[in-house]
Amino acid sequence: MNVIETVNLTKSYGKARGITEINLSVQEGEFFGFIGPNGAGKSTTIRTLLGLIQPTSGRASVLGKDIIKEHKAILSEVGYLPSEAVFYTGMRVSDILKLSADLYKKDCSAESARLCERFQLDTSRRIEELSFGNRKKVGIICALEHRPKLLILDEPTSGLDPLMQREFFSVLRERSAEGTTVFLSSHILSEIQHNCTRAAIIREGKLVTCDRVENLSKTNAKRVTVHGDFKANGLSGVRDMQMSDGNISFLYSGDINELLTRLTASHINDLSIAEPDLEEIFMHYYTDGGETK
Amino acid sequence: MTIIKHELRQGKKSFLIWTASIAFFIVICVFMFPEMKGEMDAVSDMFSSMGSFTAAFGMDRLNFGTFIGFYAIECGNILGLGGAFFAALIAIGALAKEEKDHTAEFLLSHPVSRVRVISEKLAAVMIEIVLMNVIVYLLTIASVAAIGEEIPWKEMGLLHLSYLLMQIELAGICFGASAFLTRGSLGIGLGLATMMYFLNIIGNITDSAKFLKYITPFGYTEGADIVSEGKLDALLILLGMVYMAVGIALSYLRYIKKDIK
CATH class of the missing domain: 3.40.50.300 (P-loop containing nucleotide triphosphate hydrolases)
Structure with missing residues (x-):
C-alpha cells in the first residue's frame, strides 16, 4: 500500500x-x-x-x-x-x-x-x-x-x-x-x-x-582527483573543475579510456577516482536544472 | 471539550483583569450614589438642559435623582463600553491569534476538524462573556444592597440582559471577522466596538440618524428607553441576533477552507 x-x-x-x-x-x-x-x-x-x-x-x-x-x-x-x-x-x-x-x-x-x-x-x-x-x-x-x-x-x-x-x-x-x-x-x-x-x-x-x-548517488559521473602534472584541457565530459596547488579535481562523465590515456601520458603523484556523493548529485540537479546528466 | 478548556485557560488572565476592572468601576459608582443623591436635584436640572449632549446620553428622559436613573447612565457607560471592548477583543482574536502566534500549525495538525475548532472557540468566547456578566451583575446587586437602596430588580435585570445581548452580538460579528484576519486583529476589534458606541450616540443626537439604531447593538442598550418603557426593544434585538448569526456563519464558511499561514 x-x-x-x-x-x-x-x-x-x-x-x-x-x-x-x-x-x-x-x-x-x-x-x-x-x-x-x-x-x-x-x-x-x-x-x-x-x-x-x-x-x-x-x-x-x-x-x-x-x-x-x-x-x-x-x-x-x-x-x-x-x-x-x-x-x-x-x-x-x-x-x-x-x-x-x-x-x-x-x-x-x-x-x-x-x-x-x-x-x-x-x-x-x-x-x-x-x-x-x-x-x-x-x-x-x-x-x-x-x-x-x-x-x-x-x-x-x-x-x-x-x-x-x-x-x-x-x-x-x-x-x-x-x-x-x-x-x-x-x-x-x-x-x-x-x-x-x-x-x-x-x-x-x-x-x-x-x-x-543509492541510485541517486550512482550516475555515470566520477569524481576524479589528480595530484601532479596533469591538464584536463580538451577532454570531453569534464565538469565542476577545481584547481589548487598541484591538485586538480573534476567530475568526469566522458569515455574512461580517453581519461586513462591522458593520465598515463602525464606525470602524476597521486590519483583517486570515486563515486560522487549525494551532495554533488544534488548540486548537479540544482546548478544546471537537472537537464544534463 | 479539550479546546474549550484550553481556550479558557489561555484567556484566564485577561478575563480576570477585565471582569475585576469593570466590576470595580461599577461598584465605585454605586457607592458614590448616596453622597450625590442630595445634590441630584440641582445636577438633574443642569444635565437636562445641556441640549444635544443631554439627548446623546439619554439624560433628558431619566431622573438622575432616582437610583435607577443614576445607574442606567453610569452603568451604561462602564459595562456597556467595557463589556463591548472585552467581547470584541476576545472574539476577534479567537481564530486570528492562532495564525498570528504561529500556533495554528500545532493545533490543526492534530485530528480535530475545523468545524470543531471553530465551535469550541466560539463556545469559549460565549462562556467568558456570560461568566463576566454574571459576576459583574452579582457584585453590582451586592453593592446596591450595601448602600441600602432598594434594588430595582426588573430594571436592573433588563439593563444587564441588554448589555449581555449586545456583547454577544458584537462577539459574533467580531468572531466572523476573526476568521478572515491573521494580524492586526485586536485594533480592528476595538475600532469596531468604539464605532458602534459612537453610532448610537449620533443616533441619539439627530433624528435624521435614528436609523443607526438598527445597525449598532448599543441601540437596544439605551438605559433611558429600557427604564422608561420597562421592556427591551424586541425588533432591535432580533436584528442584532441576525447580524450575530451572519457573523458566525461567515466564520464557518471562511475558516473551513482557509489556508493556514
Whole structure:
C-alpha cells in the first residue's frame, strides 16, 4: 500500500511560489527522503498533505485516505513535526504534551515520559523559557508520543545538537524497524543519505527526480582527483573543475579510456577516482536544472 | 471539550483583569450614589438642559435623582463600553491569534476538524462573556444592597440582559471577522466596538440618524428607553441576533477552507 500518494498535486499562490503537478508515492514502512533547498516547496507539499492548505488541483491520499474528505482520520495516525515548532506561551512543557495527547484522544503519558527521558527534556519548564533546540524537542515528542503510523518531519534536526540528532535518528530507526513509515524533509543531504532508502528531489515546486538513494548517488559521473602534472584541457565530459596547488579535481562523465590515456601520458603523484556523493548529485540537479546528466 | 478548556485557560488572565476592572468601576459608582443623591436635584436640572449632549446620553428622559436613573447612565457607560471592548477583543482574536502566534500549525495538525475548532472557540468566547456578566451583575446587586437602596430588580435585570445581548452580538460579528484576519486583529476589534458606541450616540443626537439604531447593538442598550418603557426593544434585538448569526456563519464558511499561514 502507498502510504502517501499524490497525483498532479498542485498548489499555486498568487506569485511563483507553490508546487506544480507533484506525483509522489511513498510505500508502507519506507524511510523516505524529501530533498530540496529552502523555498522549493517541501513545506507546501507537506502542509497540503496535512490539510493545513487546500490544493489548487490534483489529488492526494495519505494512508489510503483522501486528504480533503478524510483529513481528520489521517491526522489521528500521523505525527507531524513542523520546521518551526511554536507553542502557546505561558504553558509548561508538560501541559503542551498533555494537550497534544488529549487532542489525539490518547493517554500517551508513558511514551511521553520515556521520550522526555531520552531527549533529556525538563517538562516543568515554561515554553517561553526554552531555547530553539529545546522547543524542537517538544515538537519531536508531540509528533512521536501517540505512536503514529506515519511520521512527517519537516527539517527535524535544525537546532538540535549533534548528540540529540544522533538520539533522534536512533529513535526514528527504531520506529522504522517497527514498521512506521518515515517521511523526512530536509536540505541536509547526509541525513538523507545515511537514513533514507528512497528520496525525491524537489526544485522550484517541481519534482526533479525520485529514486533509491543509492541510485541517486550512482550516475555515470566520477569524481576524479589528480595530484601532479596533469591538464584536463580538451577532454570531453569534464565538469565542476577545481584547481589548487598541484591538485586538480573534476567530475568526469566522458569515455574512461580517453581519461586513462591522458593520465598515463602525464606525470602524476597521486590519483583517486570515486563515486560522487549525494551532495554533488544534488548540486548537479540544482546548478544546471537537472537537464544534463 | 479539550479546546474549550484550553481556550479558557489561555484567556484566564485577561478575563480576570477585565471582569475585576469593570466590576470595580461599577461598584465605585454605586457607592458614590448616596453622597450625590442630595445634590441630584440641582445636577438633574443642569444635565437636562445641556441640549444635544443631554439627548446623546439619554439624560433628558431619566431622573438622575432616582437610583435607577443614576445607574442606567453610569452603568451604561462602564459595562456597556467595557463589556463591548472585552467581547470584541476576545472574539476577534479567537481564530486570528492562532495564525498570528504561529500556533495554528500545532493545533490543526492534530485530528480535530475545523468545524470543531471553530465551535469550541466560539463556545469559549460565549462562556467568558456570560461568566463576566454574571459576576459583574452579582457584585453590582451586592453593592446596591450595601448602600441600602432598594434594588430595582426588573430594571436592573433588563439593563444587564441588554448589555449581555449586545456583547454577544458584537462577539459574533467580531468572531466572523476573526476568521478572515491573521494580524492586526485586536485594533480592528476595538475600532469596531468604539464605532458602534459612537453610532448610537449620533443616533441619539439627530433624528435624521435614528436609523443607526438598527445597525449598532448599543441601540437596544439605551438605559433611558429600557427604564422608561420597562421592556427591551424586541425588533432591535432580533436584528442584532441576525447580524450575530451572519457573523458566525461567515466564520464557518471562511475558516473551513482557509489556508493556514
